[in-house]
Structure formats: C-alpha cells, structure tokens
Amino acid sequence: MRKIKNDVYWVGYIDWDLRNFHGYDTPHGSTYNAYLILDEKPTLIDSVKHYGADEMIRRIKQVIDPSKIQYIISNHTEMDHSGSIDVLLKHCPNAQVVCSPKGEEGLSRHFKKNWNFKVVNTGDTLDIGKRKLTFMLMPMVHWPDSMATYSAEDKILFPNDAFGQHYASTERFADEIGVGLAYDEAAKYYANIVLPFGSQVLKALEGASKMDFDMICPSHGMIWRGKEQITGLVQRYVKWANYESDAQVCITYDSMWHSTEAMAKRFYEVIDMAGIPVKLMNLQTSHMSDVVTDVLKSKVVLFGTSMLNNRMLPTVGALMMYLKGLKPKNRFALSFGSYGWSMVGFKELETSIQDAGFELLGEGKYIRFIPDQDELAKLDSILPLIQAKLAAK
Amino acid sequence: MKKYECTVCGYIYDPAIGDPDHGIKPGTAFENIPNDWVCPDCGVGKSDFKVLN
Ligand SMILES: [Fe+2]
Ligand SMILES: [Fe+2]
Ligand SMILES: [Zn+2]
Numbered sequence: 001m002r003k004i005k006n007d008v009y010w011v012g013y014i015d016w017d018l019r020n021f022h023g024y025d026t027p028h029g030s031t032y033n034a035y036l037i038l039d040e041k042p043t044l045i046d047s048v049k050h051y052g053a054d055e056m057i058r059r060i061k062q063v064i065d066p067s068k069i070q071y072i073i074s075n076h077t078e079m080d081h082s083g084s085i086d087v088l089l090k091h092c093p094n095a096q097v098v099c100s101p102k103g104e105e106g107l108s109r110h111f112k113k114n115w116n117f118k119v120v121n122t123g124d125t126l127d128i129g130k131r132k133l134t135f136m137l138m139p140m141v142h143w144p145d146s147m148a149t150y151s152a153e154d155k156i157l158f159p160n161d162a163f164g165q166h167y168a169s170t171e172r173f174a175d176e177i178g179v180g181l182a183y184d185e186a187a188k189y190y191a192n193i194v195l196p197f198g199s200q201v202l203k204a205l206e207g208a209s210k211m212d213f214d215m216i217c218p219s220h221g222m223i224w225r226g227k228e229q230i231t232g233l234v235q236r237y238v239k240w241a242n243y244e245s246d247a248q249v250c251i252t253y254d255s256m257w258h259s260t261e262a263m264a265k266r267f268y269e270v271i272d273m274a275g276i277p278v279k280l281m282n283l284q285t286s287h288m289s290d291v292v293t294d295v296l297k298s299k300v301v302l303f304g305t306s307m308l309n310n311r312m313l314p315t316v317g318a319l320m321m322y323l324k325g326l327k328p329k330n331r332f333a334l335s336f337g338s339y340g341w342s343m344v345g346f347k348e349l350e351t352s353i354q355d356a357g358f359e360l361l362g363e364g365k366y367i368r369f370i371p372d373q374d375e376l377a378k379l380d381s382i383l384p385l386i387q388a389k390l391a392a393k
Numbered sequence: 394m395k396k397y398e399c400t401v402c403g404y405i406y407d408p409a410i411g412d413p414d415h416g417i418k419p420g421t422a423f424e425n426i427p428n429d430w431v432c433p434d435c436g437v438g439k440s441d442f443k444v445l446n
Contacts, residue, residue, distance in 0.1 A: 139401075139403040140403070140434055
C-alpha cells in the first residue's frame, strides 16, 4: 500500500517474476496498478492479474475493509487488469462493476457471469461522495473497451494502459526510479502495445487536454507527477502518435554463416562514420520487442536475412509479422542479405517490409555466399539515400 | 453517400476518402466495398458497421 494523494492509495500487485508479457520481453517484471479512493463510496480503479488478487486484497485491507468498496471501475477488460474482479467481488459482493459498453461485453465473455454492471460513456460521471469521477472512452487505446477515469477533485487521470510501462519496483513514482528510465520504458510500452493506434491516441489526448491534472496513474509501472514530467510524457505520446521519429538508423538482421552479418556491420560502419546515430540489432541476441522500440525511434530501418530453404530466417519472419500488426508509418527501409542460389525469399522480405508500412529506400542489397571487399565497398552507396531521408522533414 | 461508423472501435468510413491504403478508392460507397474488407483500425468486418447519423 502506498498513499499517493489524500485518500488515494496504490494497492496493486508487483509481478517481480514476469519475464514475458504475451511475447513482450519484460526483463524488469511489471506491476498491475490498482488504486483505492476513500470517499463516502469507496472506489477501486483497475485491478490486477488473477494471481495477484491476494496481494491486492492484502494491500486494500491495510486501508479499509474490502467489503466497504462500492464501485470497482474496470477501465479495461484485458485480464491483467480485470482478472481478479471475480475474487474481489467475493470480498465486496455489493460492489458495482463500472465499465464501458464494450467492457460489459468483454467482461461477460471472460467471466460468463451477470455481474451488477454500471455501464458508462464519455462524459458520464459517478458521484462517490466529495468526488465526482468522470469517464472518457478511449476505443483502441488499446482495446475497444478501453477508457480513462478522471478525478477532478484529486487532479488525477487514470488512463489504464496508456502511459504505462512494464517495470517492477519498490518505488511508485517515475522520479523515484529516474524519469529518463521511465520514459524509456514508456517508449518500449508504446512501441509494443499502442503503436497501431496513433489516430485514436491523438483523440484521447485531445479529450485529456480539457482535464486539469497533475498526476497520471497508469495501470502498469510508475506513476507520473508534476507538470514537467507530464508535459514531457505527453509530448512523447504526441510525437509517437503522429508517427514521427528521430534521425537515426536501426539495422536488424539474422545471419547463418556470418555473411549477412558482415553486410550489416559494413552498413553500420559507413553510417556510424557519417556521424548518424545507428544501432545494430542481431535478432539472435536482441529481442523482437526491443527491436520494435528502436523502430519507433528510427526514421530508417535496415532488415537483413540469410536465405534458409529459399525463405527469410524465422526470426526475421516473426519480426515482420509483428511489425505488420504494429503498422509503423512514415519510415523508410531497405532489405539486404546473403544467399546461396535462390533469391525468392528476398522478394517476400521486400513485400513484408511494405506490408508493415515502410517505404523502400531503394533496391535491396543481396550478395551470393560470401561478400568480397569490392562487394562490401559497394554497399556504401546506401549512405546518400539514408542521408537524404534523414535530412527531409 | 453515407458515412459509416465501426461499432467496435469508432473508426469512421468516409466514402469521400475511401480507404486507399487497403485498395478502396475515394468515392467508393460503403455498400460497394468488397465483403472481405475489414475495419483498418480494429479488424472487424463490414457487418459491424452502422450508418453514421
Ligand atoms: Fe491492455
Ligand atoms: Fe495492461
Ligand atoms: Zn473498428
């Protein structure tokens, strides 16, 4: 339990062991944040994964008798935030479950129970005593059911997954772990969870801009507080939602016999020598969820693969499928790789790159078996193409 | 021509704009979109759309 404002308590669950969140690599674990507001009608905002129910209830008990809770606000159906509502309802059988219309559908499909729902829409308010909570639907940020809860009296926005980060800590506030680190984790979260929904994020930010808050309490990771921190965070979200990136390059590849790797390293060298920030991400050692975080930041991405049975390597194929769903926009890409006899898989890679929303910078660079010095030197010709794209606004 | 709204995610199909990223030219009425078209934002089919008033 931690008091975060007068009569507002963090009562979530810290998932120290989590290392994989449906494929998203989470080396620091995560938290599922639940917030308890003490008022005439005590209200819980968001809850936790099913296996965190006991810990959440233990924290609630530090503050009040759970049976006193009148409202359980489910801002988002996904089970990392709603998976313990059934257990919770055993402790507070009279509580109403407050959610969006899609939330009611989703929770009913998950739990197959006719709970006492209170369905709310954008602009609806909930009187809990001294406070009036306001709701704002945020469809596709990041599920159809997603919504935010706002407490004007507390000046707190509870936007659920938006602004979250997968980070387990004994601390609760971004400044306590270092705001830079929290921003980095928020970027990774955005890239892996929110990236497809730029226009919906902008709509939600527009709605939030009419609210006055000095604290953002997301459903994962650290809480944001203070004007400076929040402005920095919102500016990042606006940038990402507009699909803007930085003048930097990400080279990601997998290689069978070091030839594609040699090409990747040649690209790395020539781009680095030109003074352009560039990152080398071998898919054997870099997790796909970190690669997409660098895709978020980079204006140009180079994708490399060897040919295995005339196809791109499975690591590259998985990355391309992931990116096809994440739909990054306004970015440029180039394919490269080494092959033995057939090049048909490179066509597939080029198609995958375009399907994921990238514009091809130029013709892919493909070399048979092992590149010689002349062939490697010819790869340098991509530099002006990259420079032109990075210079353009 | 009428606009249609996705009842799942709120995406609005505007026939004046179409959905050129997915092969639907500007000026295509919702009724004339192929049946295998899906909402570009959330992926549900045409049957989940309703006329926008
Ligand atoms: Fe979620
Ligand atoms: Fe979540
Ligand atoms: Zn939709």
